[in-house]
Amino acid sequence: MAASLLQVENVGKRFGGFVALDGINLEVAQGERVGLIGPNGSGKSTLVNCMCGTLQNETGTVQFDGHAMNGLAAHQRTHRGMARSFQLPRPFPTLSVAENLRIPLLFTAHTRSGRHLTQAESEDRCQELAGLVGLAPKLHRLPRDLTQVEMRKLELARAIAADPKLLIADESMAGLSQSEVGDIVELLIKLNERGITIIMIEHIMRAVMAFSQRLVVLVSGKKIADGKPDDVVNNPEVIGAYLGQ
Amino acid sequence: MELLINAIIAGLLLGGFYAAVTVGISISFGILDIVNIAHPAFIILGSYIAYIVNQTLGVDPILTAVIALPAFYALGAMIYQVYYASFEKRGQDALRGLAFFFGLLFVTEVMLILVFGVDYRYVQAGYIDKTLRFGFVDLPLRMLVPCVLSLGMLAMLQLYLSRTFTGRAIMAVSQDQGALQLMAADPIKIKRIAFAMSIATASIAGSFLIVIQPVEPSVGREYIGRVFAICVLGGLQSLPGTVIAAMLLGIVESITATFYGPSWAPAVAFGFLLLTLAFRPAGLLGR
């Protein structure tokens, strides 16, 4: 039984009168590939935000790698090994692609590896990361010169640059072509084989099924299913709430 | 003891006036999220317009302000257009918007200095020198009249924002522009109307100001801290909150001036602001 990396216990979050998350429990083991699905507005991104520290959950706890995360700022959680990509890409508009990739290298890599990278090392790493997602030719361009799809890839690459133990990929494949989707799934599986635990949030069921070892379903702020992908997709409640549409 | 009670009452009256000064910011900053730090400059502009008309034609300053409302409304609409075209549309960072308004504040003040000089200006009106007396309680009319009118103005605005279609659209635009568009209302037009209204309130507030105290161009800057302190303390969007916060500030300032001397008064508002921002940014009636 693999060690538990992430424990989300009874996490709740409200926005005024609206309950975005209602007592979510989730455990992710080291090395797992988890898919998180659910209709729009079900709270998936809010859950990610609470896990990563962008938002603070009002109730419940988040434990990561044996440490309590409650109260820690987002950058501190990134230093502990949690990385995420944003659903709507947020590249730094005045920095080039290479510089965007360099930011996590400058600010997180040393906490993971114990020392700062040299100029040459970080240049190599930027090249490598860009190559992973197919952005090498645009290394010195600005984000505004990238297509929507390329921006999603940059978003993913930047999250990977932080050398995470856990990567949360929030709808990183929206708008990609079939083959591009396949490429990203392959990339994520490869990263997983290198030891990175991955939570994938997606609507593209083909990708989710190909990728996930375990499937979690969120509807209206509540978790309604959590188990093997084949079991979950045949769960009548899941079909009723999400898949059947 | 009598001194204290009078100080509190003076503070309440002052607070009523402060509410009129602040309501413009409650709209532009609280609802529209535009940091119009030039708002006090428009208030002073209103004061000077009331002053000129009062000097030359002898018209009551507050009446002048009401007549000048459409002009201020138009000015506000124009400024919003420039602001929107230069900043909001281009998605520029807040830095430039702030610099723009700061520049406006500054240019307005300097132009007033060039035209009117730095001497204090007064207005003449029937009620300015009169005071109502109830036992030991003093109610100077020059404070009572603006206070009452101010509360009236705020009540009207509150009704407008909660009952009319445009008013509710204005409240909605701060929360969800997309939904507003689906309701077939043009968010830009709505915001322009709201901003223009906020500048229009400056006209009225300016006339109140010059009734209460003599005015010179740099007086506006004293009010920047006050209006934002009241706005934040009152919970940004809430008009009732604005009134309560204004009264509170008025009372504290009045007591400070009475017992510690007027030279400390400017620090009160700003101290309030710093404390509020540090400890309760959501305001008294927090969101």
Added chain:
Amino acid sequence: MRSFFFYLGSLLVGAAFFAFARWLGNDYLFFAGYTVLQFIVLATAWNILGGYCGYVNFGSAAFFAVGSYSSVALHKLGMNVDRYFPESLAGIAKLILPLNVPTLIIIGGIVSGLIGLGTGYLTLRLRGAFFAIATLALAVVLQTLIVNWDFVGGSRGAYIIRPAEVPFIGHYIQYLFLIMLVLSVVAIAVARIIEQSRLGYGFATIRDDELAAEACGVPTLKLKLVATTISGALMGMAGAPFPYYIGYLEPSSAFGLAYAVNSIAMPMIGGTTSWVGPLVGALLLGIIQQVATVTISSAVNLLIVGLLLVGFVIVAPKGIVGLVQDYMRGGARTDGTKTWRSRFAIFANMRPGAR
């Protein structure tokens, strides 16, 4: 290697101007030059927090005045050692006080830096707009405190009697000019070093997208506090020699609006993305204002600054440096070979497309 040329260049320019002004035999250029150099420091300092991080500080006057008033307080202490120190310490005190200007600069910088840190700590967790408003508040609070503090003269003001001559250099104003020249070079050097460092990248991410920056591991609060402290400290350092320059200091001149508007207008007109912007803005606006004050009036020169600010912010938001940059980028080659344009861009730390 670039750094060497930078320091050499600024040394040569400074020395040339100094020699020229001496040759003229008229002290006016030193007085005017001091003011312009002071603005260079203020503009550069403002830009570290405003241009690099995107947080607007309206209270530059406050930090400047804190530096000035630290000098006044220490000067008063020095002039009246017997009154303020017990007998046992008076002897030592007389040896140290009155402090010379460079020491005062350091102390002024420390005090202002601490105030910057404090303000930042209270307000930087909030949105940028709140920070800006808080800095306005700070300026007024500090001014009120100083006006009510009799030791430094309160609203009556304080006189600083300065020596007429200084060994080696001659007139006192020339000594002050040299000090301010060195301080300007220091300020610009600090800005340059920040730009080229990890800190500079961190600042840029804060300006661009704080949320994404946090997700990438950038400790945004800590960096913002660093920026506020450095910015405040530099402004305080600019203010420290001011009482000696002006001879009579009173709150309305120390806290004058001219400082707030100039320290914002100069970087915004010059350009906020690199150290060149505030320098260009300060030189340009500083010289215009000197000319206008002498030929027209000082109220009008402030009007000019205000109008230029509004104009540039609307029409040319990237400032003069931005306009030049667009011209530079026009000549850059995509294969990365260096042209004289791109070399200049690198010298000035102008990154491609940087705002």
